[in-house]
Structure formats: structure tokens, C-alpha cells
Amino acid sequence: MTTSQPRIPSQHGTLEYLRLQYDSAIASGVKRPLLFPQVLFSLALLAGFLLIDHRRSRFLYELRWPVWLAIIAVEVSNIRHRVSVDPAVSYVSGLASVYFIVWSTMWLILERPQFTAKRIERRRKVLQNGILAASGGTTQESSETTGYKMNGNGNPLKRQNGYAAALPTIDEGLSENEDSKGEWEYYWQPYPDAFGERLAWVLDLIFSIRGRGWSFSIPTNPVLPEHVAASLGETVSESDKGLASRTGIKCFRTRKELARYVIPMFILCYLILDVCKFQIIHDPFYRTGDDSLPAPAYLEGFSHFLVNRIRRNTLALALVTFIQFHTLLVPIVASLFLGPSILGIRGEPWMYVTTWGNISIVLDKGLAGYWGSWWHQTFRAGLTAPTNYLIRKGWLRGNSVASQLLRASPPNASRASAHLLPDPDRGGGGADRVLRGAAAVDRAAAAVGEEDGEWTSYVRVAVFDGSAVHE
Structure with a gap:
């Protein structure tokens, strides 16, 4: 008579079963391990191509097609075969x-960054013969080469009588840049000629997902601070001086303001993630995805419906908190730890904005407000690039219904593909496999009598049928 397997697998048994699945997939050649240097290959391809100045060579510019196809081939291979x-x-x-x-x-097909992209940079002004002048600065100003200026969201502004606007004195009480007691001049920097500046420019372009401080800045970003906007020849309306966008996303004038926001939020996110981790560790539902498994002891008094809501909302809360937690790491390191003295303008506090919009906009605009305003806009620039390309070419009108529908298609298609792909755990099959495999691990561990993990050198689990054999 066969002994029934334990209904609730242990946490250790589940993790060991998944590890043995991984080992079996690697050993059989079905999957390959995810190795850190290899995942950067596509990044190196893109950065390497953009580092080559192809503005004067049609041949070099057309090499973007094989580079793009190589990146797609590498990433599709990673998705299909690489596993951790x-x-x-x-x-x-x-x-x-x-x-x-x-x-x-x-960046390779829909845009021409070496021709059109520009970022905000700064340089110190020095006193020469009683006149303020910019010091250093080997790069070109875009206003001199293009004849117009752009604001922080990439919208063109006319020059004022052919000259840049007056450069005001920076209020040091607002800037709080410890590395400077002088004044700074801000300007638009196009693709640089010097290789050192070009390398920094290209890497900044690739990693500036939201485009803050770039000509392709997404529309949900808040306006630039007054002293930066004035230096660029722009004006800031009274309604925008609060440094918050229409969607509720805001930036900070000083590092002190930034610290007062990010440090308490970072601590709060850490505590929330700790609570979510406690729930995930102690509830067997998260080991298999099986709703029928009993809840942990501290949830025994709740109804089945409420337990299911807690289980799923814990995942949603953990996801949102995880996004917030990791977006806080960048301003903490770049602005608070390193600061403008090391990173220059990339260490200034106004370069970093909050992650989420105002929740009230969801009540006002419904689903459109949820996805287009409140939810983090990390991927917005890339997902709306096809529509912007068609509008720029004149094939679509910017305010037409077709453009609005097309603009919503790539984000929704990407979300749908993530949720509609076949799920091996759907229907209970995957959950049952994990239950059987983890139970086999638990039985093998109990038979060997080792609880400290050393038993794995004596036990091998056939992960595909859940059986266990002893050597």
C-alpha cells in the first residue's frame, strides 16, 4: 500500500525541487544558465554602434539594420534558452x-539619436574682465547648430532675437550643490565629437528610460526648475513652479527635499516588502499556486474568499513596492551619496522624479488615467515611439483617433502577450507537479534523516515524475 504524499510541501522541499529542476534542464541541454557577462552583449552592441559617428557616412548609418537584427536574435535566444x-x-x-x-x-530604427537627441549639460561660469563667461565646454550647444531651443519635454521654442536668454544667478539656497559656490550655465548638448564625452552621452541616452533632462523627455515628467529653464532660454508659468506635472509626478529643488522624500519612503518600502515576504514564505499557496491549500495558522479565522484576496493582493502590493523600492535606489546613490560634485548634473536633485502619479487621476479618467498617468511610466518612451514616428512622418495626425488607438496598442500588446502566453501551471497541472516533486524531496530528506541540507549529496530526485531514489 502506497503512502500518500504530504499535502503541504515544506519551503525547503519546494526550493530544492525547483533547484533540481534547474539542474536537470541545464544537464539535459534544454536550458542554458543565465550568466552575467552574456546578458550585457546586446547593450554592448547598441552602445558600440552609437559610439561610432555615422552622421557623415551613409554606409555606417545603414549598419543599424544588422545591429538591430543581431540584438533581436540575442534577446530572443536569452528568453527561450537562458534560465536562472x-x-x-x-x-x-x-x-x-x-x-x-x-x-x-x-534608437536604431525609429529615431536618429546622433542627429536629433540632445541632453541638458552644465558648465561653470567664470569672471573674465568683469564679464561672466562659460568656462571649459568643448561640446556644441544645440541652439547654435539648430537655430531653436527645446524645453525639458523636447518641445521646440523660438530663439529670442537670435540670442540665448540672459543667464540668471542660481539661488544657492535652492541648488544646494556642495561642490560649487559659483554659478552654472545649462545648455543643450548634442552628439559630442570628443570620444570621452561621447561615451558618457551614449550611456546616458541608453539608461535614461524616462528621458529626464533629454529632448525626448516623456510628457508626464515635471517641468524644469526655474534656474535651469531660464538658463536654457525657457520660461516657467506660475502654475508649473511647484515642479509637479499634471499627473502628479514631481521633482525636487534641493537634495534636502529629495532626502526627506526618498529616505522615509525607502524605509517604508523595506518594511512592506518584509511583511509580504513573511506572508509568501509561510503560505503554501505561493509555493505551488494551488488555491485549495490551507492558509497559514494566522489566517485560519478568515473566509476562503478573504484568504484568496489576501494572497493575490499581497502579490500586487509586493510588485508595486518592489518597483518603488528599486527606483528609490537611483536617487539615493546618484544624488544623495555621490551628488553633483562627482556626477555633475546627473547628481542634481531635480533630475529624479517620483514614480507614481496622483491616484485621483484614476477616478477622473478611469483605465486611461490608470495606465497613462498613475502607473509608472518607465517604458512609455519606447512603447509610444512607433506612433510618434508615424506622426513625425506625416502619416498620422497627432490628435486623431487613429493615433490615439495606435499609441495605446504597443503597451496593451506587450501586457497581453505577458498574460496570454501558455502557462504550464494553469489548470493545476503545474501546481500538482510541484506538490509531487516537493513531497518527494521531503520524503527523501526524512528517509536519510538529514535536515541541514547535507542530504542532497545522497539523494537524487527524478523531478519529472516526483519519485526519489537513494544512492
Whole structure:
């Protein structure tokens, strides 16, 4: 008579079963391990191509097509064949591969960054013969080469009588840049000629997902601070001086303001993630996805409906908090730890904006407000690039219904593909496999009598049928 397998697998048994699945897939050649240097290959391809000045060579410019196809081939291969023993790492790797295809499509096919992209840079002004003048600065100003200026969201502004606007004195009480007691001049920097500046420019372009401080800045970004806008020849309306966008996303004037926001939020996110982790560790539902498994002891008094809501909302809360937690790391390191003295303008606090919009906009605009305003807009620039390209070519009108529908198609298609792909765990089959496999691990561990993990050198689990054999 066969002994029935344990209904609730242990946390250790589940993790060991998944690890053995990973080992079996690698050993059989079905999957390949996810290795850190290899995941940067596409990034190196894109950066390497953009580092080559192809503004005066049609041949070099057309090489973007084989580079783009190579990036797609590499990332599709990573999605299909690369896997990590940690499911979270595999998930992030797959998501990064999908978006890097989108991002490289934008910069290689739909845009011409060496011709059109510009970023805001700064240089110190010095006193020469009683006149303020810019010091250093080997790069070109875009206002001199293009004849017009752009604001922080990439909208063109006419020059004022052929000259840049007056450069005001920066209020040091607002700037709080410890590395300077002088004044700074801000200007639009196109593709540089010097290789050192070009390398920094290209890497900044690739990693500036929201385009803050770039000519392709997404529309949900807040306006530039007054002293930066004035230096660029722009004006800031009274309604925009609060440094918050229409959607509720805001930036900060000083590092002190930034610290008062990011540090408490970082601590709060850490505590929320800790609570979510406690729930995920102790609830067997998260090991298999099986709703019928009993809830942990501290949830026994709740109804089945409420337990299901807690289980799913815990995942949603963990996801939102995870996004917020990691977006806080960038301003903490770049602005608070390193600061403008090391990173220059990339260390100034106004370069970093909040992640989420105002929740009230969801009540006002419904689903459009949720996805287009409140939800993080990290991928907006790349996903709306096809529509912007068609509008720029004159094939679509910017305010037409067709353009609005097309603009919504890539984001919705990407979300749909993520949710509608076949799920091996759907219908209980995957959950049952995990239950059987984890139970086999638990039985093998109990038979060997080892609880400290050393038993794995004596036990091998046939992960595809859930049986266990002893050596």
C-alpha cells in the first residue's frame, strides 16, 4: 500500500525541487544558465554602434539594420534558452530582454539619436574682465547648430532675437550643490565629437528610460526648475513652479527635499516588502499556486474568499513596492551619496522624479488615467515611439483617433502577450507537479534523516515524475 504524499510541501522541499529542476534542464541541454557577462552583449552592441559617428557616412548609418537584427536574435535566444535558479532573476531577465528589443528598435530604427537627441549639460561660469563667461565646454550647444531651443519635454521654442536668454544667478539656497559656490550655465548638448564625452552621452541616452533632462523627455515628467529653464532660454508659468506635472509626478529643488522624500519612503518600502515576504514564505499557496491549500495558522479565522484576496493582493502590493523600492535606489546613490560634485548634473536633485502619479487621476479618467498617468511610466518612451514616428512622418495626425488607438496598442500588446502566453501551471497541472516533486524531496530528506541540507549529496530526485531514489 502506497503512502500518500504530504499535502503541504515544506519551503525547503519546494526550493530544492525547483533547484533540481534547474539542474536537470541545464544537464539535459534544454536550458542554458543565465550568466552575467552574456546578458550585457546586446547593450554592448547598441552602445558600440552609437559610439561610432555615422552622421557623415551613409554606409555606417545603414549598419543599424544588422545591429538591430543581431540584438533581436540575442534577446530572443536569452528568453527561450537562458534560465536562472532564482525565478525572480529569470523574470527580470525576460522582462529586460523584451524591453531592450523595444528600446533598441526606438534608437536604431525609429529615431536618429546622433542627429536629433540632445541632453541638458552644465558648465561653470567664470569672471573674465568683469564679464561672466562659460568656462571649459568643448561640446556644441544645440541652439547654435539648430537655430531653436527645446524645453525639458523636447518641445521646440523660438530663439529670442537670435540670442540665448540672459543667464540668471542660481539661488544657492535652492541648488544646494556642495561642490560649487559659483554659478552654472545649462545648455543643450548634442552628439559630442570628443570620444570621452561621447561615451558618457551614449550611456546616458541608453539608461535614461524616462528621458529626464533629454529632448525626448516623456510628457508626464515635471517641468524644469526655474534656474535651469531660464538658463536654457525657457520660461516657467506660475502654475508649473511647484515642479509637479499634471499627473502628479514631481521633482525636487534641493537634495534636502529629495532626502526627506526618498529616505522615509525607502524605509517604508523595506518594511512592506518584509511583511509580504513573511506572508509568501509561510503560505503554501505561493509555493505551488494551488488555491485549495490551507492558509497559514494566522489566517485560519478568515473566509476562503478573504484568504484568496489576501494572497493575490499581497502579490500586487509586493510588485508595486518592489518597483518603488528599486527606483528609490537611483536617487539615493546618484544624488544623495555621490551628488553633483562627482556626477555633475546627473547628481542634481531635480533630475529624479517620483514614480507614481496622483491616484485621483484614476477616478477622473478611469483605465486611461490608470495606465497613462498613475502607473509608472518607465517604458512609455519606447512603447509610444512607433506612433510618434508615424506622426513625425506625416502619416498620422497627432490628435486623431487613429493615433490615439495606435499609441495605446504597443503597451496593451506587450501586457497581453505577458498574460496570454501558455502557462504550464494553469489548470493545476503545474501546481500538482510541484506538490509531487516537493513531497518527494521531503520524503527523501526524512528517509536519510538529514535536515541541514547535507542530504542532497545522497539523494537524487527524478523531478519529472516526483519519485526519489537513494544512492
